[in-house]
Amino acid sequence: MGGRTARTGVKDEKKAAKGMWSFDSQFQVTNTLADAVFNSAKASGQAVSPDCNHIGTLDKTPTSFAINRSATQVESRLPLEKVQQTNLVSISSGYTENWGESNMADASPKTDISTDADTDEKSQRSDRGKLNAVVASDSSDRSKGSLDQKTLRRLAQNREAARKSRLRKKAYVQQLESSRLKLTQLEQELQRARQQGIFISSAGDQSHAMGGNGAMAFDVEYARWLEEQNRLINELRTGVNSHAGDAELRIIVDSVLVHYDEIFRLKSNAAKADVFHLLSGMWKTPAERCFLWLGGFRSSELLKLLVSQLEPLTEQQLVGISNLQQSSQQAEDALSQGMEALQQSLSETLSTGSLGSSGSSGNVANYMGQMAMAMGKLGTLEGFIRQADNLRQQTLQQMHRILTTRQSARALLAIHDYFSRLRALSSLWLARPRE
């Protein structure tokens, strides 16, 4: 109901309230009719003015409105009334409001009846009971042009109905708002629960996951990947603990590394769809997020942790691992500096340009140009995530090349255990008792 906005725009005008000829509080339709009237008034460029009061004389009606007429019947009267409405307009230039549907206006122009304030007070004191009489008034009052008792009562009724309607609407909106809040809270809880490693799938998720590579879809894929990772690692652990042969271990180690390739592939797709989701680390648990670097773990840190656990290492291996650590560190630094340059460039792009009047086309063109440039820069974020993941992937591969099969197996177990503990820490943290 587009007209409703027109009506609420003058909601502080009691005059508008008067115009709602809701004959009974039961009739909702009259609001619509009032809207229609408002629209026509606005459309014809006529202002809503207090002068509409004098249209309040209900003494002469072309048709008789019974209180218990149905909404549809009232509405069907509209075309007929519109004809009379135009007559009214032609009669007097003083009429600034077309109360078409009621059309009980006095034919005589500018009959000043009473001020708004007076009638408002009267309405507050008036009887609020149901008005069962026919709206059509006695024609004898017509000449006087004054508001009789019935009219006053009816006006009060209308106001009351309108007020109740407004209250109902307000209550409904408040209900909607609180529902919305609750929904947001539930969503947050769900997100938190997911981060704790609980795989929650619902009908909505499924359809979304099929649909694309959005944030939620990636979260689902990542959860699945973690499950599979756990399974493979357990297999590896069994192999290591049971002192399985190298050949057997190699197969499992290779499958774990291939599985790592899989997450990098998934991340690459997700970066295209929603790079900020990856950068935010919201798909990881809080404690993991603490160590987040360009959407993932820092290879150099991981290697530092591993060195102590992988001993004994040969001289060559020590050199190899040390070099690998240094290389990954250097690459990380280079990428970090590139990101800083990007941030700086982005802020410069957004901060240049005058903040003066935005009227001139030159400024608008500048603004759009700035935005276009900034958009281009944001687009390069995906490249940085991709190279960061590339670095992680290459580091894992190189580590595997330097180490023996058994050492690789232990390294992969150590890496997994480390992240597992971080995730467990996150769970503990989220579940901690709070005052």
Next chain:
Amino acid sequence: MDRVRDLASKKAAVIFTKSSCCMCYSIKTLFYELGASPAIHELDHDPSGRDMEWALRGLGCDPSVPAVFIGGRFVGSAKDVISLHVDGSLKQMLIDAKAIWF
């Protein structure tokens, strides 16, 4: 293409960049970190920049910048450089081309 080859052969380490490209900044930083002083050619400030970019794409460089040449030979884009750096090949290439000494 000729211009690309020509410039690439002039120094042991050559990187083609664009002034606005931040990934290029990363690769440059990496080279400086290794002690190399590569020749930097910004395509957006070169009159034949567009032709050069087209030539680099023809070499398989995607995105076209950064494009790295060592000892006159095309090495690759950021992804290749990082991969080669991680397995130690990049450093060796630079030493062989006499861009660095250790």
